[in-house]
Amino acid sequence: MKSTSTYLAFLTLIGYVLVFLAGKWLDLIQFFKFNQEIDSRKKGYAPLSRDLEDFYIRRMYTRVQECFNRPIASAPDTWMDVIERVSCDRKTLIPTKKTRRCLNLGSYNYLGFAAKDVYCTPNVVESIEKFGVSTCASRVDCGTNILHLALEELIAKFVGKPAAMVYGMGFATNSSTIPALVGKGGLIVSDKLNHSSIVVGAKASGANVKVFDHNSPSHLEKVLREAIVKGQPLTHRPWKKILVIVEGIYSMEGEICRLREIVAVTKRYKAYLYLDEAHSIGAIGKTGRGVCELQGVNIDDVHVVMGTFTKSFGSCGGYIAGSKELIHYIKSISPAHLYASSMPPPVAEQVISALKVTMGEDGTDRGIRKITAVRENSNYFREELRKMGCEVLGDEDSPVMPIMLYIPAKIAAFSNECLQRNVAVVSVGFPATHFLFSRARICISAAHTRDDLDQALQVISEVCDICQLKYNPPLRLTAKELARLAEKERLL
Structure with missing residues (x-):
């Protein structure tokens, strides 16, 4: 993203300063008027919200909520x-x-499956009648339905990987899978503008986290080279594992990942590559198979492929695709697979039907x-x-x-x-x-x-x-x- 002009930056800063000063002035007036909010706090209890967050919500967010x-x-x-x-x-x-x-102009309804569809909707209604609206269990209890197995097979075929697993929530797909892949002694190298779910997963992993400039293969190479030379903090031992994480389309920028160049860097330094295709799968590429298809990148050069069903396929949940050994391992350790409720059958059927339309398996173009x-x-x-x-x-x-x-x-x-x-x-x-x-x-x-x-x-x-x-x-x-x-x- 290009930097803003000095003039616009100055006006923006002035705008935030005025809002901040107005908020502080109102807080001061309220304090001298016997602040009811402060007085109502239970004696001896600390406020549940942090001071700065509380101020932002009261004096800034509520003005434009x-x-x-x-x-x-x-x-x-x-x-x-x-x-x-x-x-x-x-x-x-x-x-x-x-x-x-x-x-x-706000929904992620990229392929138009979010509303009633002549092919998808009858299949979803039929699945409700047959399987109900929920499994009422996690995947490892009684929550694995034949629709989950069919969807995993279909999404693996669509993205070009040997195996896949599905989650009931897109955010949890990243936040629970990344800690399963890398831990203490490992290194995560993440794009500066990666999604919050990736940030949460990286922090929860216990691995050392480094950030490279947004969509910059040259800076990624610099970070990797420096990290490999120095090794782990204090001990300087070699990293147990290095995982580079990027997105196909960055949701706040609309920019497409420079995947071909990033793949070249990760191969040169023997780092694993994790690709988040939440916004790119189904939306770009000649047949909707995402940024790898768009840029002619071999899917085998991407070790972990993640995506969601919330955008292009008019449903919810997410998936991880990779080798059979990788998927088997993640299923045995990921908390979102072991403990969270599985994807509702109608939700899974919506994705299956939308995928079949996208792949032309419904018999139409x-x-x-x-x-x-x-x-x-x-x-x-x-x-x-x-x-x-x-x-x-x-x-x-x-x-x-x-x-x-x-x-x-x-x-x-x-x-x-x-x-x-x-x-x-x-x-x-x-x-x-x-x-x-x-x-x-x-x-x-x-x-x-x-x-x-x-x-x-x-x-x-x-x-x-x-x-x-x-x-x-x-x-x-x-x-x-x-x-x-x-x-x-x-x-x-």
């Missing part, structure tokens, strides 16, 4: 019903019975058409945003495209103005991102029509004018680029 956690009253399809809320005491938002029909649609929709939308002057992050073909907001006051302003015009977007600020880099994250789906995208672009352009978010001059295309766009439109 109306643009977060918006409940919906329908399936997260192309259009969805957003429940309107009212504030009762500046701290609590109460849902009303009113809904607003909005164009959905809908899968390929969906993969093509999400790629073309994403590239069209990103190009139009840049042409209107928005500062947009992300690579070509990525369905994730952040629009940079920077200044804290614009986080809620952009989200609320879009909602008033019946477009639902996700605004993101600190601590989910660096406090200088607030953004609105747009997610594109294969289910979006060109009319939907054009309507969204018109609204975003209008809102960006109101909020003064067109930080870049309108993009002027060369004659060659115009000819390429004309050819693309002709083919469509």
